[in-house]
Amino acid sequence: xxxxxxxxxxxxxxxxxxxxxxxxxxxxxxxxxxxxxxxxxxxxxxxxxxxxxxxxxxxxxxxxxxxxxxxxxxxxxxxxxxxxxxxxxxxxxxxxxxxxxxxxxxxxxxxxxxxxxxxxxxxxxxxxxxxxxxxxxxxxxxxxxxxxxxxxxxxxxxxxxxxxxxxxxxxxxxxxxxxxxxxxxxxxxxxxxxxxxxxxxxxxxxxxxxxxxxxxxxxxxxxxxxxxxxxxxxxxxxxxxxxxxxxxxxxxxxxxxxxxxxxxxxxxxxxxxxxxxxxxxxxx
Numbered sequence: 001x002x003x004x005x006x007x008x009x010x011x012x013x014x015x016x017x018x019x020x021x022x023x024x025x026x027x028x029x030x031x032x033x034x035x036x037x038x039x040x041x042x043x044x045x046x047x048x049x050x051x052x053x054x055x056x057x058x059x060x061x062x063x064x065x066x067x068x069x070x071x072x073x074x075x076x077x078x079x080x081x082x083x084x085x086x087x088x089x090x091x092x093x094x095x096x097x098x099x100x101x102x103x104x105x106x107x108x109x110x111x112x113x114x115x116x117x118x119x120x121x122x123x124x125x126x127x128x129x130x131x132x133x134x135x136x137x138x139x140x141x142x143x144x145x146x147x148x149x150x151x152x153x154x155x156x157x158x159x160x161x162x163x164x165x166x167x168x169x170x171x172x173x174x175x176x177x178x179x180x181x182x183x184x185x186x187x188x189x190x191x192x193x194x195x196x197x198x199x200x201x202x203x204x205x206x207x208x209x210x211x212x213x214x215x216x217x218x219x220x221x222x223x224x225x226x227x228x229x230x231x232x233x234x235x236x237x238x239x240x241x242x243x244x245x246x247x248x249x250x251x252x253x254x255x256x257x258x259x260x261x262x263x264x265x266x267x268x269x270x271x272x273x274x275x276x277x278x279x280x281x282x283x284x
Contacts, residue, residue, distance in 0.1 A: 001256045002276050004269050007032035008262030015043040022051055024266035030258040032056040036063050048095050055092050056101045065112045071105025071134040071173055085141055093148035101153035101194045104174035105134045118162050124171055135186045142188035151190040153224055158199035160234045164206045175203040177214040184221040196226040197246050198235055205232040215249045228260040237262035247279045
């Protein structure tokens with residue numbers, strides 16, 4: 001199934017963006033971010049009468065924005081993150097959407113303003129400690145999700161060239177295949193990967209690894225993809241095209257694909273969906 005993400009539309013709720021899309025025939029929608037909605041459950045239940053949805057990361061958006069971080073050493077941040085994800089799992093189960101996806105963690109606690117930009121430099125946690133925190137907290141959530149029949153997908157992080165230079169290293173988890181594989185091996189059977197192809201392109205350039213080998217090595221755990229493109233230096237959510245680099249390496253038997261092209265009209269996004277169908281030979 002091919003979805004279109006509501007991400008990138010922070011000036012209105014994700015539900016409002018979804019209704020805008022639906023008016024142009026986009027009926028498979030990944031709900032992501034958007035403005036706070038104080039009637040979220042009622043509005044999601046109304047939306048799914050005519051659309052199919054997946055829930056992702058900051059959906060439902062918290063009333064007070066924060067950066068989710070299951071690797072944090074700050075108990076308050078971990079608690080907020082777990083509560084947010086548990087609520088998203090609850091909603092996924094309630095509307096019979098049996099997947100919920102979220103981003104990997106950080107070796108520091110970024111501010112909301114840091115996301116998608118140059119991260120303010122702070123001391124970094126020990127990498128092993130952050131990874132151990134992340135795995136433990138993911139496993140706690142995986143047990144909770146499994147009790148409700150929900151599976152979890154972790155999205156690979158993106159390390160821009162700018163942030164690599166700023167930190168003289170990598171302040172993020174799960175940007176390379178070795179760390180992604182470790183997390184998959186150490187977490188429950190209902191935990192898999194959502195691979196963001198645009199994140200991969202940037203991280204591979206910043207860390208000088210082979211993006212194709214990354215996809216090949218993680219193939220057993222990949223259950224979903226995010227599609228957009230960029231210049232390889234930063235994540236800019238540009239459109240994908242017929243000659244985009246990744247098509248030969250994308251599996252056609254995963255749970256879902258999502259278009260994360262931002263700033264384009266619903267008509268354009270419909271054409272992006274058709275492109276994915278054509279390139280991956282998907283009929284529905």
